[in-house]
Amino acid sequence: MRFALEEVNRRYDLLPNITMGFQVYDTCAALRKEMVATLQMLAGQTEAIPNYSCQKTSRLAAVLGHSLSMTSIHMAHMLGLYRFPQISHYSTSSALSDRTQFPSFFRTVPSDSFQSQGLAQLVLHFGWNWVGLIATGNDNGIQGIQVIKQEILKAGACVAFTEFIQSNLLDKNIPFLTKVIKNSSARVVVIFSNDLFFALLLDEMIKQNVTGKTFVASETWSTSTILLADKYSTLLAGSIGFAFHSSTIPGFRQYLTSVRPSTLENNLSKAFWERMFGCKFNDTKNVSGSWNGPTKICTGNEDLQGVENVYTDVSSLRSSYNIYTSVQVIAKALHDLYECEEGRGPFYRRSCASIKHFKPWQLRHYLQNVHVQLSNGREVLFDRNGDLPAVYDIVNWQLGLDGVMKQIKVGSYDITAGDGNFFTINIGAVKWATGTSQVPISVCRQSCPPGFRKAAREGEPVCCSQCVPCPQGAISNETDSVECLECSWDTWPNSQKDKCLPKTTEFLSYEEPLGTTLTATSAMSSTIPISILGLFIHYKNTPIVRANNYSLSCLLLVSISLCFLSSLNFIGSPQVEKCLIRQVAFGMVFALCISCILAKTVMVVFAFMATKPDSSLRKWTNARVSYVIVLICSLVQFILCMLWISISPPFPEKNIITQPGIILLECNEGSPTAFWCMLGYLGLLSTISFVVAFLARRLPDSFNEAKFITFSMLAFLSVWVSYIPASVSTRGQYVVAMEVFAILSSSWALVLCMFAPKCFIIIFRPNMNSREHLLAKDKS
Known part of the structure; x- marks a missing residue:
């Protein structure tokens, strides 16, 4: 404080021709003495006289102190009654920021x-x-x-x-x-x-x-x-932790080392000197109270420049710098009051205060609005509560x-x-207790990594929450996420669930092994009925071909070949046209195929029932009847398919529900009812054919045609009955593959059960392909 006052008094640009002084009150940390000293300062007397002021030779501008918050509060209550400025360098209590209770309290230390x-x-x-x-x-x-x-x-x-x-x-x-x-x-x-x-x-x-x-x-x-x-x-x-801001004061160390006991003239300074230099003054008795070594006379001129201790260390001034700041603030406020121009002042009718006769509340006004720039570049200005930033x-x-x-x-x-x-x-x-720069961890639980979210545990603080993996289709890309974010419809979390990646698309492709196998099988299988058709055309005049309704057999072989080829519509990326025709084509060619078999079965029954003399069923054995049966049965399926396409046609769609994380490119059947009606109609035709053939299996038919139809329809129905539960339990491209497999299997069942025995006789047993053999068999 002395250094700061002398620095102010030496300046020509701050309070020219005015000297600032000070008076110190040592209250020995006794609250009663502190209150008495406060009244003495206000009265300007050696006695504490309330509501009395006698300051003749000099004017008390402000009070610096106290360092203890509790004492400052008591002082501020008293000084505030008179709006007397009080600046503390060490009182940090936040209660002192209350301007209602402490209207004239300021401080150069943070609250x-x-x-x-x-x-x-x-x-x-x-x-x-x-x-x-x-x-x-x-x-x-x-x-x-x-x-x-x-x-x-x-x-x-x-x-x-x-x-x-x-x-x-x-x-x-x-x-x-x-x-x-x-x-x-x-x-x-x-x-x-x-x-x-x-x-x-x-x-x-x-x-x-x-x-x-x-x-x-x-x-x-x-x-x-x-x-x-x-x-x-x-x-x-x-x-x-936190410490008061430290700084240096230029010239302060030189000032401290220039101090001599003669300039201070008190017992404490002599005690300090004797302890510092291990000597003793002639006119004192061991005032330091701790020196027991050889007696050395103190001259009072010993040099403090070479002493290195806490007294001469001014590299990190904290509370001392706050005292220095307090003096600078008061000096600047007095200077602002001194330079006020009449008519431009802050008080009533733009008046100014006199530097010799100002009131405490007038200086308080200037302190509230003071703006000081210190030697270290720091700017000092109080907020409305008297606190510094x-x-x-x-x-x-x-x-x-x-x-x-x-x-x-x-x-x-x-x-x-x-x-x-x-x-x-x-x-x-920074060095921690471990001696390293690794920040110690203090958490109730480890942080939740990306891919997890925090979930509270019942009865425990929120910080003791548990880490829960993000649900399916959601991610968290930050540590300690409170909630997970849903991925967009076309993206899916990676394995760590910290980012959304584009979903993979899936369909029964020609390039995949399964698609390639089914495609090759369909194409090769379609050639078998055509080959048999060629064989039948070559041997069309032989008894075995003629006995099995040559025209219907040719139509049936063509329809079976088309059945094999219809499975190709189910392979490859679903397109609008492909989705529109694939089930219709499948339904129509199979309807034609089963209609032919039904016609063959009915014709076999009619043929044997018409052998009786004067039978009225003879007219139904005409070939045109079989064509009418095929036409009517196929026409019903055609009408069902046209209604399906007209009302709710199939269309391609991206299915994101069936298999999470995968976009299934598939054909939506439009109307499931129409699809199952179409499939059910095929089942109805097959069942009728099976029942009729089963009932006619014991008729003396050449080469057991009714039995072959029975076996073929039994195999056909078995395949499609098995397909229904299999398709329900299958997902993705395997649903399509299952239907293709069912088409191929049922088509092969027809080829093998109906035409393999005939081809075997034509090629390997030509002796059985004769009228005599037929008649002999009929006779037997």
């Missing part, structure tokens, strides 16, 4: 409310979402820790415990607090307490062998020298190779940062 918010953000900055909170049980501690807790919970993190150290040095609750810390799974603990009370807790932690905890420090102990004791080193190594240093407690604990500045916290990034931390400079 605890800023610190509490900053400590919470520091915890969140390092990703700690499961922390413990310890604070002193006074108003400052309770208010400060509640703000920290609110900010942590608001950000989605959790508090493992909140405990308080009672405000006395005989706190019997310390062992219990230590057990809470030891048994908690939280590895990070915020300590909002001063160093004396925290030391009690550390002593008990040493007794109970508590390890593996990282402490977050409030400014009240982050730069403590008491806690630098070796016994605390293993516990406090790696601690990190919060700027803190972030300090890290590091254990050196020599075993000595050091408090290293590793960053800063500045709420005036324009980009909103309040933290500036050199992560590489």
Whole structure:
């Protein structure tokens, strides 16, 4: 303070021809003396006289102090009655920001409310979402820790415990607090307490062998020298927290080293000198109280330049810099009051205040609006609550190779940062208890990786939630996602469920082995009926061909060949035209095929029933009857198919429901009812043919034609009856493959059961292909 005042008084651009002085009141930390001293300052007398002021030779401009928040509150209540400016360099209680109760209180140190918010953000900055909170049980501690807790919970993190150290040095609750810390799974603990009370807790932690905890420090102990004791080193190594912003004051070290006992003239300065240089003044008795070595006479001119200790170390001034700032602020406010031009002033009728006769409330106005730029470039201006913008240093407690604990500045916290990034931390400079730069982990559970979401556990804090895999079709691409995101209809999660990939499309392709096999089988199979047809044409005049209705047999062979070829419509990418005709073509050619078989069966029955003399059924054995049966049966199927196409035609679609993760390119049948009616009609024709052939199986037919029809229809029906449950239980391209297989199997059943025996006789048993053999068989 003396240095700052002398610096102001030497300047010509600040309060010219006006000298600033000071008066010090040492109250010995006694509240009663502090109140008395406050009244003495207001009265300007050696006695405390309320509501009386006698300041003749000099004017009291402002009061600097107190350092303790509780004392500042009592002083501010008294000084506020008179709107007398009060500036504290160390009182951090957030209660002092209440302008209603403390209208003239200012401070050059940040409020605890800023610190509490900053400590919470520091915890969140390092990703700690499961922390413990310890604070002193006074108003400052309770208010400060509640703000920290609110900010942590608001950000989605959790508090493992909140405990308080009672405000006395005989706190019997310390062992219990230590057990809470030891048994908690939280590895990070915020300590909002001063160093004396925290030391009690550390002593008990040493007794109970508590390890593996990282402490977050409030400014009240982050730069403590008491806690630098070796016994605390293993516990406090790696601690990190806030400290008052540090800076240097140009010329201050030279000023300190130029001090001589003669300039101070008090017993404390002589005691300091004797301890510093290990000497003794002639006119004093061992005032230092601790020097027992050889007596050396102090001259008072010893040089402090070569001394290196806490007194001469001005590299990181904190509270001292706040005092320096307070003096600069008052000087600038007085200068602004001094330079006021009448008629342009801030008071009634634009008046100004006189520098010799100003009122306390008038200086308070200038203090509220002061704007000072300090030597380090920092701008100082108060907000409406008398607080400065919060700027803190972030300090890290590091254990050196020599075993000595050091408090290293590793960053800063500045709420005036324009980009909103309040933290500036050199992560590489931070060392944790492990001696590395790896940030310790303090979570109730490990983070949920991408592909999972957080789900609350009943009866536990939200931070202790469990990780649940994202459901089918959803992803999470961030750590600790609260919910999973659904993929779009044409995308699907990858195996890690952290990104959506385009779905694969699937259909029965010609290029795939299954599609290639079915295509080749269909094409080759279609040649078999044509070959048999050629054989029948070549042997059309032989008894076996003529006896089996040559014309119907040729039509049946052509229709079977078309049945084989109709399966090709089901292979390949579904197109509009292909979807429209494939089931219709399948239904029509099979209807034609079964109609031919039905006609053959009916004609066999009519032929034997007409052998009786004067039978009226002889006229039904004409070949035209068989053609009418084929035409009528095929026409009914044709009408069903035309109605289907007209009302609800099949169309290609992308099926994303049947197989998750795959887009099935398939033909939607349009009307399932129409499809099953078409298939059911085929079943009806087949059943009629089967029943009629079965009833006629014992007729003396040549080469057992009725029996062959019975076997062929039995095989045909067996294939399609089996197809129904198989198609229902199959998915994707295999549904189409199943239908193709059913077409091929049923077609082969007709070829083998009806034509294989005849071909065998024609080719390998020509002696049986004769009229004599036919008649002999008939006779037998």
